[in-house]
Amino acid sequence: MIAGMMVAVMLTTGRSVGAEQQVLGSIDDAGTRTIQIRAENGAGLSADVLDRIGGIDGIEWAAAFSSAIDATNTQIPDGTRVPVRLAYGTHLERLGIPKSSPVPGGLAYASPTALTQFGLPDVAGSITLTTGASYGMAGTLTTPDFLAAFEPVTLIPQPDATGGETVNVLLVIADRPDLVAPVSDAVLSVLAADDPTKITVQTSEALAQLRAIVQTQLGTFARGLVLVILATTGILVAIILYGLVMMRRKDFGRRRALGATRALIITLLLTQTALLALTGVILGVTASTLTLVLAGDPHPGWAFTTATSILALTTALAAALIPALTAAGRQPIHELRVP
Template sequence: MNAVRRARALLREALVSALAQPVGSVLGFVMVAGMCAAVLLTSGRTVAAEQQVVASIDSAGTRAIVVRAEPDAGLDVSVLDRLAHIDGIEWAGAFGLSEDARNTAFPDGAPVALRRAWSDDWAGLGLPAQPGVALGEAAYASDAALAQLGMAEAAGGIAVRGGTAYAIAGRIGTPEHLAFLEPLVIAPQSGAERAAPVGALVVIATRPELVAPVTDTVRTLLDVTDPDTVEIRSSEALATLRGLVGGQLGAHGRALTLGILGGSALLVAVLLFGMVTLRRKDFGRRRALGASQRLIVALVTTQTAITATAGAAVGSAVAAAVLWLSGDPVPEFAYLIGVDVLGVLVATLAALLPALSAARREPIAELRVP
């Protein structure tokens, strides 16, 4: 309890001292606000742009590894079992050989390629995690497929050559990594048919930098009769581009941030040295009345921290508003908070030397100064 009371008394005294010196407090406020605003308007804008670019590169479509197999390749659904426990794979799905499907209401209508699909996670196909219809009896179609089938709504039936019929259970928004299958009609299947032939295999790596090693792993686990009958495509080039973009923008932003923080810290230190000199009689009286050197250091740094906190909050808010109004990307909230915390820490650390200088002054010598 004594420690809490002392902390409250120190905070109250620091706040009173800050209000009693409006000129110094306003200057410190403006410096820290300008520091945080400068960081956000320069490196912050760069970081936000980097986040947008990297987010687009990190999308599932750019982490996709697509295997196209000919009918006689020997690739079957059992490949999913071999991929199930491989690290670095976020999702995998297998698609059967395409079959011409027609709207049962228009037997002579335009056919659309239907593919049976197998996966342990239907969400990767844009479907509910647990489809509400029996697997193997229903199909889902994209907008392009429904238009080609002559269906205004995702309702009705389709049939493939041989008589197998499927009910259209819903509309599917084609994921980016399945765009190559458009117009898309898929019929989810149960996992029992592990020997069913596969015409396309799609694997999503967890991170862009894992695309290359995952591609090599997938190639070794295909277990096909003739490697020339399969084609593997991946976005390894985009993964490399992601690393270059992130590295170059990140290095530029860090250098710029360090320069701004270093210059601002120097200005804050110079300002506080001047304020300490003007208050030398005040510190001398405090020391003569029994204040310890530690108390003087704590008082100066706490006063600086209070002013810096207010300045950082206002500076970041103004900078974020300017970026938003100008249409520029705004950094994430965590980055804004990080800049504020860093700004307060830099200002407080810059106050240490002036605080130590004030604490080491001799009370008698200071009280004799006219």
């Protein structure tokens, strides 16, 4: 019975939970926690904004970037021009940029797309900006989803920035999707731009709201289905155990006559039920996991599986409690008397 319950939960609610996790993961990949602030030329937004937003709770990551400057392979002056940005921030290692540099401010890092356009697929060479400055190509960038719109991406980290440098893009990642709106308001309040009318903000608040709706609806359905299955299983287990107790009532009467206490009878029944339920849980989890894997369906994860297993054991023990009390309450004289 418990094995069947585990299979039913894992193949219905478990499959729904796995699908929910995939949907939420897809939404998160689209950047539900991203706040992008763009400053036009003359807005007066400087790199020291990172110091001011550093005291705002709910920010996981932040970085600022200059306006794009065209650059070419130093060896191919007439080659493809690729946009390059100066990068400001203390956590650029998330992008694949080392925390320390042998030539601070003198090295560039590019995405695979940018390296191909530069003609530097082996990350060996240098680039020259239209301003005349040259930088050695030091490594490959890891381009996260929130930088996909900037492809091809080439960044020149500025670890020795004074804070007065002009920036045109500020990217902020909130800790959670529901914090996008309040974090956005807090960041805007400390921008200190000379001309706020030249500031535009793009947030993923709509995606965050969609995420919350999807999670609520799928979660409510999943919880309701689990409760129905658990309740049905609990009732059936209680009925079966009660029938077994009534069939063995004389056996329990003999045990009482030989000195067994009510507590001992209850303990024996609950222990037996727990061992059988544990066996059922193991069989059910194994069978349902193999079924999901073979069918190519999403697995709900081991956290859900563990929680469901604990609920199954608890349900079995709760269902066994009344039959156990009934068995412990049998009177030896009544059960052992000969008609």
